[in-house]
Amino acid sequence: MAFFRHLPVDSGMAFVLVQHLDPSHVSILTEILQRATSMPVVEVANQMAIEPDRVYVIPPNHDMTLLHGTLQLSAPEQERGHRMPIDTFLRSLAEDQGKRAIGIILSGTGTDGTQGLRAIVDKGGVSLVQDPATAKYDGMPSSAINAGVATHVVAPDQMADLLLLSRSPQSSLKSAQPAPATISGMNQIMMLLRSGTSHDFSGYKKSTIGRRIERRMAQHNIEDIEVYARHLKSKPDEVHSLFKELLINVTSFFRDPEAFVLLKQEILPQILADKPDDYVLRLWVAGCATGEEAYSIAMILREIMEEAHREFKIQLYSTDLDDDAIALARAGFYPHNITRDVSSERLRRFFIKEDNGYRVKKELREMVVFAIQNVIKDPPFTKMDMVSCRNLMIYLGSGLQSRLIPAFHYALKPGGVLFLSPSESIGSHTELFTLISRKWKFYRTTGSITSHCAVMPGGLSWATDNGAKFPEVQMIKAKETNIAELTRRALLQAFAPASVVTDLKGETLYIHGDTDRYLRPPPGHATLNAIEMVQDGLQLAVRTAFGLAISQGKATLGHEVSFMAGGEARRVILEVRPLHDAESGQGVVLVSFQDLPALPPAKPLRHKRAADPSDLKRIEELERDLSYAKENLQATIEEQQSSNEELKSTNEELQSTNEELQSTNEELETSKEELQSVNEELTTINAELQAKIEQLAGMQSDMKNLLDNINVGTIFIDDHLNVRRFSREAAKVYRLIASDVGRPLGDIKSDLDDDGLLAKAQTVIDTLIPYEREVRTIGGDWYLARIQPYRTLENVIDGVVMTFSNISARIAAEVAEQEVHDIAEGIINAIGKPMLVLDGSFNVISASGAFYHEFGVSPAEIQGRSIHSLGNHQWDIPALRELLETILPNQQTFDGFEVDHSFPGLGHRKMLLNGRRIVCKASGRPLILLTIQDQTAA
Known part of the structure; x- marks a missing residue:
């Protein structure tokens, strides 16, 4: 009522009220609420469309849902x-x-509404919860608050x-093009979060962070x-509150049930098919939130092992940042509403029902190791x-x-399985996984070095900063043949000269056209x-032009060269x-050869005069010098080639050594x-053990x-009657x-007068029937001794528990009471007059x-x-x-009441009766x- 009294009638919102009603109870809530608000209040009918500024009340004995703005009523399952x-x-x-939905939880018992x-x-x-201090029943509000929702x-x-x-709406955050001030404020918040919590949220989706x-x-x-950024800076506690707000702990048991059916029937059986009985099955649940998914997988594993009559050792790691x-x-404790997601059979098999919910059994809890981990950087x-x-x-x-997908591939064994949600995928990393189920996103790892490279030096996804860039995955795509491509190829084949593309060292990278007339493999070791x-x-011409291209970046164009090949002048x-190769960032060289027609043979000259002997001698000397120069040049070229071969061999040896060192380094890095x-893993297990x-x-x-x-006094004894543990009070008996x-x-040695308890303890172990009796010590103290079986959490009998409760005060009171009773009875009998003691109902207690x-x-x-x-x-x-009847209530007495009556065996008698009210000191009972x-005779 207080909620609706403060609501304006034109808020533009519709309000749907769902309460717990008796199925047979006729609700008058509609009439009651109408007194508190001017908005129309109606009881829901099936297929009723939602309108703003109205209040809708669920009718009794119905469940209700919302579909496309229309309220749908259905009969409850139970x-x-x-x-x-x-x-x-x-x-x-x-x-x-x-994100337009608003949930409000008001006063109520139980945990309904939390999920x-x-x-x-x-x-x-947005979720609003009533302050438990103002609620008549704080069960539902407290459950929602404790769940962090x-x-x-x-x-x-x-x-x-x-x-x-x-x-x-906050337009500054939801605008399609945020203002510079908004971007600056967001960046400040990210930096404050990183410095205050050591966690970087800048890589999260901006829409998620913004909301x-x-x-x-x-x-x-x-x-x-x-x-708000300045508020964060001045309030460190708000940084922690925002950090908790950013951690999204939304999960449930067997989320997407069909996916878990596939996991149980196909995925896990395939993983376990060829494994020996002592195999250690290792699983990792990343981002486990409050653990429902990890326990779901553990339940399925336990069911598979029981159905197959096999037992594997399970190492199920479950991690989260929160x-x-x-x-x-x-803690493994969940509210009653998990019954919507967990079958009654699984509840009975894997959970213990307590007052406020269900707790996972020890058998299931011990299968899972929980730890805090940042999956992005750890x-x-x-x-x-x-x-x-x-x-x-x-x-x-x-x-x-x-970054996460290669890390998951690195974490998995060959043939391991990656399990994602239906709204997630492996993206462009198709070379790392093969698809098992497209609908439920099961993937199997493939052999690839990409994820291994991601964890090599400089590429560790969990050790690099957010600015690090990773090599793009090269995708081979089928090219569509078209007219333009065919034309380009024909023109290149017909008009482009024979060419070769090399790197800066002359190594061949690509050959176009027929280069057999210009290039030939040299003798010796094969080379490219x-x-x-x-x-x-x-x-000589090629080396000179190649050197200019490498050293000075100058192109050699249109250079005519004549040479002899196979006795033919060409x-x-x-x-x-x-x-320059833009993709690799390295330089390359293009060498082209274009044939020219051969020159016609020279016509013989008509000698008009005889050659001068001195000219002939000079020509011979020049030819001799030219031949000598050519020989020297050829020798120099051969020496250089030999040196290049040696340098190349040395370089190959150094490269081989470098590769070996690199391989060793990679092995060390992998190790x-x-x-x-x-x-x-040890840290994770240690954290679990420490907890x-x-x-x-x-x-x-x-x-x-x-x-x-x-x-x-308590003594814990094992099944061999050895002392396990005892309390301080037990030392007064033993x-x-x-x-x-x-x-x-x-x-x-015990202080008991008659210590026959050990034999009784053995009997309790054998028969499981508890035993108790009163025992007395040598000092005169009385104890009530109880012997009961010792049961473990697995309901296994593992000894007995002996307890000794001191009852000396009770025994003393009983003895004193008996003494008083005996004394009173002796006094009454000594008086020699007939007397009766009656209770409040006039029943005879004694005479x-x-x-x-x-x-x-x-x-x-x-x-x-x-x-x-x-009589x-x-x-x-x-x-x-x-x-x-007047004595007890009025505390009165009577004397001399005369009774004139014939008694069987006594005849006619006259008697005087006197009555008095007395109080029993022990019990306070009036008599x-x-x-x-x-x-x-008188």
Whole structure:
């Protein structure tokens, strides 16, 4: 009522009220709410369309959902019992309205609504929860708050302002083109988060981050993101609150049930098909949130092993960034509404029902190791048979997604399985995985070095900064043949000269056309160096032009060269062009050869005069010098070629050595990463063990304080009657000291008068029937000794528990009471007058000996019977009845009441009766003392 009184009638919102109703109860909530608001309040009919500024109330004995803005009614699955109508509606609201959905939890018992709010928050909606201090029943609000799904926790009369504020979008964050101030404010927030929490959220999707920042801004009534950034800087606690807001812990048991059916029926059986019985199955659940998915996989594994009658050792690692979520997962306690996702058979098999929910059994809990891990920057686990990462990558940007997939491939064994959610995929990393199920996103690893390269020096995805760039995956795509491509090829074949493309060292990279006329393999070791393969007559010109292209970047164009090949004179146009490869960033050289027609043979000259002998001699000398120069040049070229061969051989040896060193370095790096992963696993297990040790220490402290404060001596004995543990009070019965732990209890002297308890303890172990009796010590103290079987959590009998409760005070009180009773009875009998003691219902409690003698009755005939029914009802006198009924309530007495009656065996008697009220000191019970005086003789 307080919620609706403060709501304006023109908010533009529709309100749907879902409450817990008795199926047979006629609801009058519609009439009651109409008194608190001017908006129309109607009870929902099936297929009713939602309209703004109206209130809709669920009818009794119906479940309700929302589909395309229309309310759908259905009969509940079970008429009575533990139903969750609020969760049902809120989940459908989240699916139908997405980030426009607003969930409100008001006063109520149980946990209904918690999972529904979780679904709304997952879709980007807002959740309001009533402050438990203002709720008549705080069960539902407390459950939502403890689950971390409450965006705001306020009183009902303050919710209207938050609703109106949430209706107005933060335009600065949702604009398609954010203003520079918005970008600056967002960057400041990212830096504050990174410095305050050591976690970088800059790689997350901006829409996801923006929605959660908006929530925190709305909670503090801040509309400017830069103002909120300054608020973060001045309030370190708000940094932690925003960090918790950004951690998305939305999960459930067996999310996407069909995917888990496929996992049980096909995926896991294929993994386990060829494995020996002692095989260690390793699985990793990344981003496990509160652990539901990890426990779901563990349940399936346990069912598979039981059905196959095989037992494997399971190492199931479950990690998340949120320490609070990990703490909940380790506790293994979940609310009642998990019955929507977990079958009754699995609930019975794997859970223990408690007052407020269900707790996973020890058998299931011990299969999973939970740990805190940042999957983005921490090393991954290795040698996994399966990795499950569901509904994590949908919140990450493409850069982080591209880094995670190779990391998962690196973590998996060859043939291992990657399990993603239906809205996630491996992206462009198709060379790392093969698809198993397109719908449910199961992938199997393939042999690839890409993920291995990603973890080599300089490429570790968890050790590099966010600015690191990774090599693009080369995709071979089929090219479509078209007319333009055919034309280009024909023109190149017909008009382009024969060419060869080399690197800067002359090594051949590509050959176009027929180059056999210009290039030939040299004798000796095979080579692809184009400079060494050039015909002898062309070699000098090619080397010179190649050197200019390399050293000065100058192109040689249209250079005519004549040379002899196979006894034939040839002419060629040589062109050498330096080029730059934009893709590799390296230079290449293009060498082209174009044939020229041969020159016609020279006509013989007509000698007009005889040659001068001196000219002939000079010509011979020049020819001799030219021949000598050619020989020297050829020798120099050969020496250079020999030196180049030697240098090349040396370079190859150095390169081989470098490759060996590189291989060794890679092996060392791989070993290092494996050791790092093993260390991560050990750290994870150590954290889990440390948590268990702390929990065990707390339980031991609680147990010690419990045993010390109940003042009951307790001895725990194993099935061989050896002492396991004992409490302080037990030393008063058995003379136990700390060093007696592990010794047979029969070796310890007791202070009991008659110690036959050990034989009874053995009997309890054999028969499982508890035993108790009262025992007395030599010092006179009395104890109530109990012996009961010792049962483990697995319901296995492993000894007995002996307890000793001191009852000395009770025994003393009983003895004192008996003594008082005996004294009183002696006094009454000594008086010699008939007397009766009656209770409040006038039943006889006791009588004096004189009464038994006088009226000839035994105690069995009168004790416990009403005085009015004694004998032949001689005491059933109306006047006496009236007197007796007035004594106790009015605390009165009567004296000299005369009874004139014929008694069986006594004849006619006259008697005087006197009545007194007495109080039993032990119990405080009021009683009546009735004395009888015979007046017949008188």
